[in-house]
Amino acid sequence: MSELAIRRGAAPALAVEGLSYSYPSASTRGRDGTAKRALANVSLEVAPGEFVLLAGRSASGKSTLLKAACGLVPHFHGGEIEGEVRVADFDALAAGPGELAAAVGYLAQDPETQVVSTTVAAEIELPLEMRGDAPADRARAVEEVALALAIPHLLDRAVDTLSGGELQRVALAAALVSRPRLILLDEPTSQLDPVAGDELIWLLRRLNEEWGVAVLLAEHRLERCLAAADRVVAMESGAIAFDGEPSDFLRWSHENDAALSTPAARLFSLAGLTPLPVGVRDARQTLRGTGIAHPPHIASRRMRDPRPTEPVLEAKGLWVELDRGEDVRDVLRGIDLELRPGERVALMGRNGAGKSTLLRGAAGLHEPVAGKLSVGSIALLTQNPSDYLVRERVGDELPGDEGSAALRVVGLEHAIDADPRDLSGGERQRLALAIALAGRMEGEQLPSVVALDEPTRGMDRARKEDLVALIEQLAGGVDFLSHSESKATRPAAVVVATHDVEFAAAFAERVVLLGEGVVIADGPMGEILSGGWYFATEVARVLDLPEVVTPEQGAAVLREELG
Amino acid sequence: MRSSFAYKPRRAPLQDASPGAAVAYLGAIVCVAFLYLNPLVLLAAGAAAALAGVLAGARAAVRAALKMGLSLALLVTVVNALATSRGETVVARLGDWPLLGRVDVTLEAIVAGLSYGLVAAVSIVAAAVYSACVDPDRVLRALRPLAGRSALTATLVSRLVPVAAADAARLRDAATLRGPGAAPVGKAPLARRLLAGSLDRAVDVAATLELRGYSLDTLRAGNRRRRSRYDRRSRYDRRFYAIAAVVLAAAIAGKLAGADDFQAYPTVDIGFGPATIAVAAVVALSGLAPLRRGPNRQIQPADGTKRLSRGDKSSRRRLGVDRSARRRGVARV
Numbered sequence: 064m065s066e067l068a069i070r071r072g073a074a075p076a077l078a079v080e081g082l083s084y085s086y087p088s089a090s091t092r093g094r095d096g097t098a099k100r101a102l103a104n105v106s107l108e109v110a111p112g113e114f115v116l117l118a119g120r121s122a123s124g125k126s127t128l129l130k131a132a133c134g135l136v137p138h139f140h141g142g143e144i145e146g147e148v149r150v151a152d153f154d155a156l157a158a159g160p161g162e163l164a165a166a167v168g169y170l171a172q173d174p175e176t177q178v179v180s181t182t183v184a185a186e187i188e189l190p191l192e193m194r195g196d197a198p199a200d201r202a203r204a205v206e207e208v209a210l211a212l213a214i215p216h217l218l219d220r221a222v223d224t225l226s227g228g229e230l231q232r233v234a235l236a237a238a239l240v241s242r243p244r245l246i247l248l249d250e251p252t253s254q255l256d257p258v259a260g261d262e263l264i265w266l267l268r269r270l271n272e273e274w275g276v277a278v279l280l281a282e283h284r285l286e287r288c289l290a291a292a293d294r295v296v297a298m299e300s301g302a303i304a305f306d307g308e309p310s311d312f313l314r315w316s317h318e319n320d321a322a323l324s325t326p327a328a329r330l331f332s333l334a335g336l337t338p339l340p341v342g343v344r345d346a347r348q349t350l351r352g353t354g355i356a357h358p359p360h361i362a363s364r365r366m367r368d369p370r371p372t373e374p375v376l377e378a379k380g381l382w383v384e385l386d387r388g389e390d391v392r393d394v395l396r397g398i399d400l401e402l403r404p405g406e407r408v409a410l411m412g413r414n415g416a417g418k419s420t421l422l423r424g425a426a427g428l429h430e431p432v433a434g435k436l437s438v439g440s441i442a443l444l445t446q447n448p449s450d451y452l453v454r455e456r457v458g459d460e461l462p463g464d465e466g467s468a469a470l471r472v473v474g475l476e477h478a479i480d481a482d483p484r485d486l487s488g489g490e491r492q493r494l495a496l497a498i499a500l501a502g503r504m505e506g507e508q509l510p511s512v513v514a515l516d517e518p519t520r521g522m523d524r525a526r527k528e529d530l531v532a533l534i535e536q537l538a539g540g541v542d543f544l545s546h547s548e549s550k551a552t553r554p555a556a557v558v559v560a561t562h563d564v565e566f567a568a569a570f571a572e573r574v575v576l577l578g579e580g581v582v583i584a585d586g587p588m589g590e591i592l593s594g595g596w597y598f599a600t601e602v603a604r605v606l607d608l609p610e611v612v613t614p615e616q617g618a619a620v621l622r623e624e625l626g
Numbered sequence: 627m628r629s630s631f632a633y634k635p636r637r638a639p640l641q642d643a644s645p646g647a648a649v650a651y652l653g654a655i656v657c658v659a660f661l662y663l664n665p666l667v668l669l670a671a672g673a674a675a676a677l678a679g680v681l682a683g684a685r686a687a688v689r690a691a692l693k694m695g696l697s698l699a700l701l702v703t704v705v706n707a708l709a710t711s712r713g714e715t716v717v718a719r720l721g722d723w724p725l726l727g728r729v730d731v732t733l734e735a736i737v738a739g740l741s742y743g744l745v746a747a748v749s750i751v752a753a754a755v756y757s758a759c760v761d762p763d764r765v766l767r768a769l770r771p772l773a774g775r776s777a778l779t780a781t782l783v784s785r786l787v788p789v790a791a792a793d794a795a796r797l798r799d800a801a802t803l804r805g806p807g808a809a810p811v812g813k814a815p816l817a818r819r820l821l822a823g824s825l826d827r828a829v830d831v832a833a834t835l836e837l838r839g840y841s842l843d844t845l846r847a848g849n850r851r852r853r854s855r856y857d858r859r860s861r862y863d864r865r866f867y868a869i870a871a872v873v874l875a876a877a878i879a880g881k882l883a884g885a886d887d888f889q890a891y892p893t894v895d896i897g898f899g900p901a902t903i904a905v906a907a908v909v910a911l912s913g914l915a916p917l918r919r920g921p922n923r924q925i926q927p928a929d930g931t932k933r934l935s936r937g938d939k940s941s942r943r944r945l946g947v948d949r950s951a952r953r954r955g956v957a958r959v
Contacts (some may be wrong), residue, residue, distance in 0.1 A: 135833055139836055161842040169837055173830070176834060177830075177834050178834075181633055193839035220635060427802075445803065450800035452819075461808055462809055466808065502807025
């Protein structure tokens with residue numbers, strides 16, 4: 064088929080027929096030694112200019128499907144493959160990723176490993192140079208894509224000076240510079256704050272509408288992108304379980320897999336309202352139709368008085384500066400904060416607001432340049448739990464009684480002989496937390512503060528619910544060790560730095576919002592997460608009521624209004 | 627944290643110059659250091675390299691390189707003083723040492739060691755200025771038509787080095803954060819973990835290179851050799867080539883005219899004749915080559931964040947930050 068026909072949209076942007084695939088790695092083999100199939104008889108077609116959302120739990124095959132569409136599977140990863148994959152009339156199983164790059168762009172989760180040049184301009188220009196385009200064409204294409212993604216001011220910057228959001232945009236620009244007909248994105252917002260994440264999704268929608276680029280986007284936080292999608296494909300155990308419009312997908316997920324439902328859909332479902340909304344705008348329209356466009360404001364509950372206990376973490380006028388070679392930057396600027404035992408606190412704010420620095424400062428990794436910081440024992444789990452795992456047996460990581468006690472706290476005492484690499488993602492995270500806890504417990508008492516830095520990256524909702532349960536246990540100081548002689552009774556203050564507002568609404572009772580190194584809001588979770596736009600839950604944006612942030616709270620208000 | 631030696635784009639003559647011009651200029655200074663042992667000329671070459679770096683905005687790189695270079699110069703001086711007993715002016719008699727035998731420290735050995743050390747220090751400062759001011763992408767692009775595979779390897783390495791450094795920093799932090807009851811992290815498990823992580827990273831970077839088309843053998847590959855907008859010739863190229871030529875010519879002519887008048891043994895004899903002074907002056911003045919009218923402009927972050935340089939006291943005052951006062955107020959319980 065001619066290039067013109069492809070450009071006019073005669074050929075599908077992506078056509079997958081009967082695709083089955085198994086990775087070659089031993090870690091993906093079953094107990095009987097046979098390779099587990101990452102994809103099982105997948106058939107899918109994406110039309111030119113279509114925006115398709117790929118949903119599914121972790122390890123359901125989303126990433127593998129994207130890699131098959133850009134040629135990394137099987138050309139780069141190897142493995143066994145059957146079926147047919149055509150990308151804008153290229154045979155993806157015959158052509159390599161380099162040849163497919165003219166027709167398809169790919170953006171992965173971690174922008175750090177997606178840049179290979181020193182400066183932004185060189186990075187964006189690289190695919191065109193490799194393709195052999197003339198210098199004038201390259202210059203024009205770089206300029207145009209930079210303008211489209213609003214990054215011309217970054218062209219002369221070094222890539223290692225960019226923020227995560229900027230780096231993700233640069234990687235997107237490099238994927239788009241050859242004007243592909245299809246762009247594949249694998250959880251591109253998982254490391255971005257809500258502002259940058261929303262910006263990226265709407266940027267994709269604009270490219271989709273104005274450039275006619277077909278989009279295939281894999282995401283866990285569906286509420287963020289469902290409204291932008293034309294169609295949803297849900298995957299389950301390597302196969303397609305659903306393929307249809309977003310509104311139909313919500314009905315399907317409600318009946319088949321509630322973990323894939325969005326907060327607004329759960330709100331409507333709990334309140335007995337139909338149809339289930341695909342976004343905030345849709346939900347508001349439906350509510351207007353039912354005559355409850357402005358539900359009554361419920362009385363605002365005051366933040367309860369501080370617990371009558373001594374703070375376990377106290378920061379007064381805390382300044383921390385970070386030295387980045389030639390630049391010294393004040394990352395925390397006079398922070399005042401107190402945490403008390405049993406508090407569940409979400410630390411939120413944009414990328415670079417100082418959340419991680421505050422936690423790292425509390426754990427002693429950064430020395431303050433001014434102010435007072437008083438903290439009891441603290442266990443900090445950083446953003447990459449794998450960094451804590453250096454041995455090949457769980458019991459070797461955590462020897463002795465203190466290790467066993469820590470394993471019991473996280474519920475992994477049964478896995479003492481397992482290889483950490485064989486554990487699931489959630490179990491590895493728990494093991495890393497146990498490593499941070501070990502020896503910091505007084506007897507079998509928890510440390511004063513347990514801090515988690517961005518623990519939900521790449522997590523599906525089911526795993527987030529497990530994490531919420533663990534946080535509640537830690538903050539409740541409840542009976543982790545019921546089968547041992549002593550019991551943990553002292554609750555820990557749990558502080559979690561997160562971009563995930565829905566997760567914060569699920570676990571936190573208090574939210575501290577940081578902006579440019581200062582505390583810009585500190586109050587009850589319901590108050591903070593219902594009083595804004597970016598740092599607000601989907602339910603809060605639908606109902607716009609103070610302290611109504613979860614589907615359960617919203618449904619209670621709606622049921623009352625509906626009588 | 628970024629290395630002080632990492633390339634940082636700036637709108638300054640040395641950064642704007644093509645890699646060939648920058649290499650010719652800095653290479654000429656290094657050549658002087660290898661041609662001469664006269665301390666005056668070597669000091670002039672060191673001053674030129676440091677001045678060039680400062681004028682190009684690579685203050686941190688120059689500072690770090692001076693620390694390294696002068697430490698190395700000191701080490702060379704000490705070793706030479708202990709290992710060489712030549713020279714007539716004994717400044718210390720240290721008696722009999724194992725392996726070295728009788729050790730007499732002479733002024734001549736100290737001066738000779740200092741001279742060798744200065745050669746190393748000048749080379750280190752010039753290399754640091756090159757590293758901080760010359761865009762490695764442009765160098766690699768220039769090399770790619772000549773040695774494609776080497777350029778690919780260099781690309782991978784140049785990308786993986788900072789990524790591996792960041793990984794190592796994260797692993798060190800995680801090791802620090804392990805509870806006292808967890809097994810301590812020995813160097814071997816940490817190194818194994820870093821190596822495994824680096825391999826994973828290398829696979830990711832290699833996948834990105836595949837997606838960017840690095841493996842393509844396109845028919846229009848000739849275009850790869852043509853300059854892109856970002857490889858443009860600079861209006862400063864002539865300046866750097868001309869100064870490199872002048873420095874080399876002066877150094878060679880001076881050498882022939884006896885400007886490298888230096889003798890360490892048996893007594894120190896350092897020449898300060900007109901030829902030596904002239905060569906030193908030309909070399910030192912060459913450090914002004916990266917000078918431009920008006921201040922150097924560093925490309926600022928777009929997020930509006932104000933980055934303060936260590937010495938920017940006026941900025942700190944504007945922001946109401948008195949660092950020394952804050953330091954006095956630090957307390958950690």
